[in-house]
Amino acid sequence: MKRFFDKELENFRSHLVLMGETAVGLVRQATQSLLDGDLSLADQVAAADDELDKLEIKIDEEAVRYMNLRSPVATELRLIIVGMKASHDLERVGDETTNIVRRVGRLTAEPRLKTDTDLDPYSELARMTSIAVEMLRDALECFLQVDADKALAVCKRDVEVDAINKRLYRDMTRLMVERPATVTTALELMFVSKSLERIADHATNIAEEMIYLAKGQDVRHSDETKNPNLA
Amino acid sequence: MDSSPLPPPSAPAASVSVPAGAAASAEAALIDVKGLSFSYGDSSALHGINLKIPERRVTAFIGPSGCGKSTLLRCLNRMNDLIDGARVTAGDIRIRGVDIYQPDVDVIELRKRVGMVFQKSNPFPKSIYENITYGLRLQGVGNKGQLDEVVERSLRGAALWDEVKDRLHTSGLGLSGGQQQRLCIARAIAVEPEIILMDEPCSALDPIATAKVEELIHELKSKFTIVIVTHNMQQAARCSDRTAFFYLGKLIEYAETQTIFMNPSNPQTEAYVSGRFG
Numbered sequence: 001m002k003r004f005f006d007k008e009l010e011n012f013r014s015h016l017v018l019m020g021e022t023a024v025g026l027v028r029q030a031t032q033s034l035l036d037g038d039l040s041l042a043d044q045v046a047a048a049d050d051e052l053d054k055l056e057i058k059i060d061e062e063a064v065r066y067m068n069l070r071s072p073v074a075t076e077l078r079l080i081i082v083g084m085k086a087s088h089d090l091e092r093v094g095d096e097t098t099n100i101v102r103r104v105g106r107l108t109a110e111p112r113l114k115t116d117t118d119l120d121p122y123s124e125l126a127r128m129t130s131i132a133v134e135m136l137r138d139a140l141e142c143f144l145q146v147d148a149d150k151a152l153a154v155c156k157r158d159v160e161v162d163a164i165n166k167r168l169y170r171d172m173t174r175l176m177v178e179r180p181a182t183v184t185t186a187l188e189l190m191f192v193s194k195s196l197e198r199i200a201d202h203a204t205n206i207a208e209e210m211i212y213l214a215k216g217q218d219v220r221h222s223d224e225t226k227n228p229n230l231a
Numbered sequence: 232m233d234s235s236p237l238p239p240p241s242a243p244a245a246s247v248s249v250p251a252g253a254a255a256s257a258e259a260a261l262i263d264v265k266g267l268s269f270s271y272g273d274s275s276a277l278h279g280i281n282l283k284i285p286e287r288r289v290t291a292f293i294g295p296s297g298c299g300k301s302t303l304l305r306c307l308n309r310m311n312d313l314i315d316g317a318r319v320t321a322g323d324i325r326i327r328g329v330d331i332y333q334p335d336v337d338v339i340e341l342r343k344r345v346g347m348v349f350q351k352s353n354p355f356p357k358s359i360y361e362n363i364t365y366g367l368r369l370q371g372v373g374n375k376g377q378l379d380e381v382v383e384r385s386l387r388g389a390a391l392w393d394e395v396k397d398r399l400h401t402s403g404l405g406l407s408g409g410q411q412q413r414l415c416i417a418r419a420i421a422v423e424p425e426i427i428l429m430d431e432p433c434s435a436l437d438p439i440a441t442a443k444v445e446e447l448i449h450e451l452k453s454k455f456t457i458v459i460v461t462h463n464m465q466q467a468a469r470c471s472d473r474t475a476f477f478y479l480g481k482l483i484e485y486a487e488t489q490t491i492f493m494n495p496s497n498p499q500t501e502a503y504v505s506g507r508f509g
Contacts, residue, residue, distance in 0.1 A: 071465065074492060074495060077493075078493075
């Protein structure tokens with residue numbers, strides 16, 4: 001049965017989706033600004049983070065109002081709860097993009113790092129970005145489609161990003177020991193890698209929340225979400 | 232004939248085993264409704280209801296008007312016997328393993344063991360004291376000391392003692408709506424039933440009186456098995472341990488209250504508890 005306050009729930013959903021799209025865009029642009037040394041794009045990303053902060057507050061306000069006035073239960077209550085939690089994760093994604101773009105100036109001032117291994121840190125960061133963005137986008141689709149299976153697949157991709165981050169850390173550490181002149185750049189790239197790894201973690205959190213939305217089952221910290229092939 | 236249709240409360244409560252996969256939990260089932268169908272004349276009101284109600288728990292019946300929840304409630308102490316043409320057409324109801332629809336069951340004794348509180352408070356037009364002692368006097372209890380003790384215990388049990396202890400001999404009709412309803416609960420528990428049936432006990436009460444009755448229900452479940460019919464979803468969520476959802480005379484879903492309100496398995500249940508049914 002349609003209710004006169006259904007529009008409020010639609011607005012709530014739309015705001016979360018808008019927040020998700022904004023966050024995905026910022027992650028892409030943050031890495032792009034780093035790869036291209038584009039300081040102007042980096043500034044745009046830093047400024048746009050405010051949009052996510054405002055949306056987070058708006059979503060919280062809508063959620064609290066809906067819970068107080070509309071007494072949601074079951075799926076509807078879960079939708080409100082996961083919406084609030086997902087918006088918090090997306091806000092943190094925005095913070096990580098700010099951390100990334102803060103390093104663009106320093107990285108641009110230093111010579112581009114070349115390693116003597118087959119690992120090119122820049123293309124690895126691009127690969128991490130690509131996976132993290134797919135994870136975020138898929139997690140948000142799960143919100144709209146209420147699809148637990150797809151959400152579980154998102155969770156299982158987290159280890160792919162973790163593995164790249166670990167490898168990049170190892171290589172950068174070795175490089176710093178062997179060529180101390182690279183310390184500044186290598187450290188900055190490690191911080192960027194860590195931010196991208198955190199973004200993938202937030203995408204995983206959102207996907208776990210979507211499993212809770214679909215099934216009412218809390219899978220956090222369980223073996224169910226781990227990828228047995230890559231863990 | 233033994234005038235008592237039911238084994239005493241001290242008898243083992245788990246005489247009815249709960250089959251695996253049954254809607255009730257593994258708790259001891261005090262009331263066991265099996266394949267119950269019920270009709271008012273030609274009009275069928277309940278269709279093959281299976282339900283096990285655990286002892287010393289609050290079980291809520293919810294569902295839209297006309298779904299059969301009050302009919303089932305009234306079947307539990309045979310109140311429907313008083314309606315012409317109303318009859319059980321199939322199945323049975325067992326309380327502690329005894330089929331309460333057997334012809335040799337003493338219905339008066341059954342109703343003493345299975346008390347009832349109605350939607351509209353209905354104190355007798357007598358004093359508060361006489362309202363409480365009415366049932367006991369009918370049973371032949373005349374000892375004043377004993378009656379005084381029951382009056383105090385029942386009114387304390389119904390969280391009403393402090394409000395009326397100085398006017399026990401004034402009319403029960405002079406109390407507020409919420410106090411009258413608690414007086415009816417005190418009257419029901421005075422005869423020490425095992426089960427208390429409540430048919431929308433708060434629907435005519437303001438939020439403060441409702442909260443008091445809900446607190447009382449919570450207190451009473453340590454001693455009594457309570458079955459409550461309510462249209463107030465939040466009340467069912469707050470007060471009950473298990474909830475049964477009925478629709479068109481059928482039991483649609485019966486589970487822990489937490490499950491019914493947080494993650495029901497039937498979409499009709501979800502639509503109803505979300506206020507989106509219809």
